[in-house]
Amino acid sequence: MCGIVGYVGEKQAQDFCISGLKRLEYRGYDSAGVVTLDEKGKATLLRAKGKIANLEEKLAANKREDKIGIGHTRWATHGEPSEANAHPHQAGPIYLVHNGIIENYKELKEHLKEHKFKSETDTEVLAALVNSFYKDGKYPLMNAVVQALKLVKGTYGIAAVSTKSPDEIVVARSGSPLVIGVGHDETMLASDASALVGHTKRAIYLNDGEVARLTKNSIEIKTLNAEPVSAKVEEIETNLAAIQKGGYDHFLLKEIMEQPESLKETLRGRVNVKEGIVHLGGPGLSETELRKIKHLVIVGCGTAYHAGLLAGYYIEQFTPEITVETVIASEYRYRNAYIPKDSVALIVSQSGETADTLACLREIKKQGVKTIGIVNAIGSTIAREVDGGTYVHVGPEISVASTKAFTSQVIAMVMFGLTIAQAKGVRPGTLKPYVEEIDKLPEAIRTTLESVRKEVESVAKKYAKYEHAVYLGRDTAYPTAMEGALKLKEISYVDANAYAFGELKHGPLALIDDRFFEFALVPEGELYDKAVSNVQEVLARGGHMIVITNTSKFDLPVEKVIKISSDCKLFAPILMNLVAQLFAYYMTLAKGNNVDQPRNLAKSVTVE
């Protein structure tokens, strides 16, 4: 998704903007730009297609001491990736950057004939609209922005400057995040807090429908209806180390390998293994409310959806009397789905900004259903709009492919399920094994990563020649297989799809030939023998199988067996998923793709 940065203060705005845009690179983009103003309002606008390095080359030849500026990384929605379509866009003295989509930009454009459009973007229409109210500086910039936004339909996070008032930045948001960094004689802004880390620990998260005027020593926030808003300054929870690679070649490998620590953060203060219980304060549901729950709806996209599917299997295992439905947000938001009384909705999102998930949340709230967030990004829109929630606290997840967030989302939801079961008086003997394994899981993850990493690297190299893959599993290994397939497809671009083992003979078995390899999760347990016979079905058709298992019983002549050994049996799929994560990473390296910023994808999908 696009990234926005801005600075007004005593330091060089170009430096802040470039370093800030680099912090936001992980979000995915295809062009970038920065505009700065000197104290007389002379603008230096630099834009470049492709990576920020191309913009840096231009900046090096156009160094300015300017103390105010805004910058943007663009992920093309309207108009191809190009310098002309890159932000900031200009209209008269106004320069503007924008995240989101102006849905009625065509009709607005009809009324802006006096502007000579130079791009195909909706953003330039917004800049021209602001300028049409600004009347060359006759009206304050903030008022012109407000008047323009009142005509806009769609989503936006914007920042605007004017050569007529080179000491102020006006920002506004509706549906696309903006955070203001509060400094000493300097004020910053960004579309996420990682661009502010190291500059300030004090942040103000703008809310939808709010507009702010920033100078180096003042912040004025109002609603679009001119009601003053008192700014709530919050602490930025992260630090520089958390957003740097820490010695790894890629953020993805760092985030895979730090899962023992990140899961520990998720569990901190929430697991009482002695008493065999968990305690989640965030959901804010009373014992009575927990006891009444009959139905869980779990909502998410992509990896968050898979985490919800897997958590749903577990919750059904130990709370027999509630039903769990896990849904894809982009589908559910348009369904006319009835949510029964005594339901609670879990809204799962690493970024807390995914447009479809946020829209689902708002639809579900309209039905009066309690919503609980399972979110990572502190202060994100979903985190602030749910009724209660549990932060997973895995720290910034920079790589587009989600890994540590998945593991912690699953366990956080399992802990929420255990909280319900505890309130319903489910026998402690039933729940204790889950609590004990959860407590042991960080260490089990550490030993698993250490024991399989080299082996998985060499296996991935051998299978890098394939362009098609089938991932297979039963029960809790099935959503895990779905997550493994997504990991592989989204970074290696291999056409990987997951099927329930039991579904093979209903169609997918026809696929098995030398174009494919199969990645099968075969944990020991009640369905182990069934999974083994499914493996035999694939072998009989000449399958090229990699089997991940946690039992030495497995002895079929597949091409490769990767064995994990841990006494975590219930959560074996979580450990098997580590193999799938590493496999996707090393396969992608072997294919030479961009590991952290795969083509066409963004870290946070804030548009539909």
Ligand code: AGP
């Ligand atoms: C997963 O690796 C992908 N990056 C993507 O599917 C992601 O999980 C999805 O876009 C949901 O993002 P969220 O958790 O931030 O809402």
